[in-house]
Amino acid sequence: MEQLSFFKDAGQSAGLPTEVLEYLPNVFDEELGSQLMERFIAETPWTQKVVSMYDKQVITPRLSAWYADANTYDYSSLRKSAPNIWTPELLIIKNIVEPIAGVMFNSVLLNYYRDGSDSVAWHSDNEKALGTHPTIASVTFGQVRAFDIRNKLNHSEKYSVKLEHGSLLLMKGNLQSNWDHRIAKSTKAMKPRLNLTFRVVV
Ligand SMILES: O=C(O)CCC(=O)C(=O)O
Numbered sequence: 001m002e003q004l005s006f007f008k009d010a011g012q013s014a015g016l017p018t019e020v021l022e023y024l025p026n027v028f029d030e031e032l033g034s035q036l037m038e039r040f041i042a043e044t045p046w047t048q049k050v051v052s053m054y055d056k057q058v059i060t061p062r063l064s065a066w067y068a069d070a071n072t073y074d075y076s077s078l079r080k081s082a083p084n085i086w087t088p089e090l091l092i093i094k095n096i097v098e099p100i101a102g103v104m105f106n107s108v109l110l111n112y113y114r115d116g117s118d119s120v121a122w123h124s125d126n127e128k129a130l131g132t133h134p135t136i137a138s139v140t141f142g143q144v145r146a147f148d149i150r151n152k153l154n155h156s157e158k159y160s161v162k163l164e165h166g167s168l169l170l171m172k173g174n175l176q177s178n179w180d181h182r183i184a185k186s187t188k189a190m191k192p193r194l195n196l197t198f199r200v201v202v
C-alpha cells in the first residue's frame, strides 16, 4: 500500500512548454515498476562520482550507473570507465520506451536518489556526443520528485513537473540548448527514487 504515497503530489505547473517536455504518466504498471526498482537498487553496480568544483573535490549527491551498447564510445570525461552491458530488466524498459519516443537508444544513465538530500544540480545534457536536439527518455520509479526547468537566458522563467512512479518524460527539441533542469533537494521526508535517462550517444 505504501506505493500510493508516490502519487499524492502529482502535478505540473501551468504553461509547461510541451514542445520540449512531454509528460506521460502510468507508462509502467505500478507493481512491475516497484519490482524493477527493487532489483535495480539491489543489483546495480552503483558508483558515486567525485567532481572538481572551485578547486574542491565534491562527491555527487546521488548514486549512478551507465549502461550502453558494447561498441559505444565513452564520450564523457565524467564517465571514464567502460559502460555496463544491458541487463534483461533494462531491455524490458528500453523496449517499452523506444516506440513511444520514436527513437532507438544505445545507452542509459541510472540515477538513484536515496532520500531528499540526494539531488542533481541545474545543468543541461548538451554534450556534443548527444547531438544538437537530442530526444532523451526519462523513466521514473519510486518517490515523486519535482523536475524543474529554467530558461538559460531568463532564470525567472521556470516550470516544474512532478515525476510520478512509472512515468515517462520525453525531453526534446530545444530543451537542452535553451533550458537547464534539476532535481532539487527536499527537506521533506523522501523515499528512494530511481531515474533512467535513455540517450543516443554518437
Ligand atoms: O533524475 C532525473 O529526473 C533527471 C536526471 C538528469 O537530469 C540526468 O541524469 O542528466
Ligand SMILES: [Fe+2]
Residues within 6 Å of the ligand: 123, 124, 125, 181
Ligand atoms: Fe539531465
